[in-house]
Amino acid sequence: MKTVVILSELNQELSVLERPVGFVPTMGYLHAGHLSLVERARKDNASVVVSIFANPTQFAPDEDLEDYPRDIDRDLELLKKSGVDLVWIPTVDVMYPEGYQTWVDVDQLTKLLEGSYRPTHFRGVTTVVSKLFNAVGPEKAYFGQKDAQQAAVIQRMVRDLNYPIEIIVCPIVREPDGVAMSSRNIYLDQDERVAARSLSRGLGLARDAYQNGERRAEALKKIVRDEVEQEELAQLQYVSCADPENLEELEGEIQAGLVSLAVFVGGTRLIDNIILGK
């Protein structure tokens, strides 16, 4: 496994990789969710490239960029064991040198859900993913369903900008207690960790209700909301039942829906989601 930082090294190493190349962009502090993407990429491609970059432009000034957990030695060990060929770890200077001024924006999809609470977040995501795609030039790229809106936004960007890259969205990986894998789970203390279970528990109850015939968007959201609001340490930011394609909020009876939520548990913002009826 090779590790590179600057673009010329990256190009050098890319030029000797066997095609097709599968690409997994990450912000590091890897968990089983990331590794499931790597495993799928390994299965689908002759070579696997992973990037590790805690992208500052997708964090708002009041968010946790400074505290975002890092453990590069452990990350590299995990990636080596997973059979990754090349790891790109650009610095902020490599990605945003002086005079940097170009942005990629997806308009409508990014205004909803997460975007309504994090208005500059997706501009940072689409810009950095665009840069990563241009530099790595993979045949396929892998994203987690945990960031459901991110996956939808990236798929839209790829289609709109004619990227010749297939986007593969992989299922959420969960801890044994149901909590969705996230690098941010490390922030939670023991009590908060218990409260964090309410997200997946609420979603599970909504899925059960759907399977038992409940189709009203409001009722499904109320099931999730009630479950989270039982937890004193959990502060619900939103729960949504949206069209899985265009992410528009649904009302009344639904066929299929992306049920998603964001919750502050202590100072930690957690998200989770489930797709019903697809």
Added chain:
Amino acid sequence: MKTVVILSELNQELSVLERPVGFVPTMGYLHAGHLSLVERARKDNASVVVSIFANPTQFAPDEDLEDYPRDIDRDLELLKKSGVDLVWIPTVDVMYPEGYQTWVDVDQLTKLLEGSYRPTHFRGVTTVVSKLFNAVGPEKAYFGQKDAQQAAVIQRMVRDLNYPIEIIVCPIVREPDGVAMSSRNIYLDQDERVAARSLSRGLGLARDAYQNGERRAEALKKIVRDEVEQEELAQLQYVSCADPENLEELEGEIQAGLVSLAVFVGGTRLIDNIILGK
């Protein structure tokens, strides 16, 4: 020479082209300026791809998209004679299908000069060029110095977004009377065509003055302005003397400068420029 419209045909034909590929994006109605780009691309690369697309998103509602001259048969004949391998002629539906919502923006460089008079123009340019680059994936791409700011903006975009593409900017090609080649010259009647000569004449006088030691930005601009303002049919929109790299307006004594201007001759907006001291 092959001609394709939709992306799947393009990909099919690209896959059998010898590398490296040189790419010349155009809006059609080709003239000797375009053909000089094709010639240079032919010399530099194993294969040459040209696109023809009058991109609606770089025209403002009050601009000349509807009237923009077209002659696709003549264009294809010229390109065939020039040894082009593949011509991509996407429709508007291919480039901007329903639900399209992704934009590429270069921030500062696009606010100046042309951008201050055409505020949505460069967003359209960078977006479509990004799409063309992603779809064609060339090693090199060719642009004309006539659109000096466009060339600077594209170079910035390529650097910022990590496109692995070398941008080659080729000199302005002029008619025997000095008028810069432009598809829009067809709009000019005989008297307007005479008035149009004042752009290159003014720039030539500024170059002469610079070579004779004039270094004051204001004085150089005045030479151009005076020459254009002698023409009753010409209405100067702006004349600028700017830093060739960051396009910021220069004052006082200059070392190097991009002297550029925009002039309405009748209803036709013409631009021209010259670089002094480089």
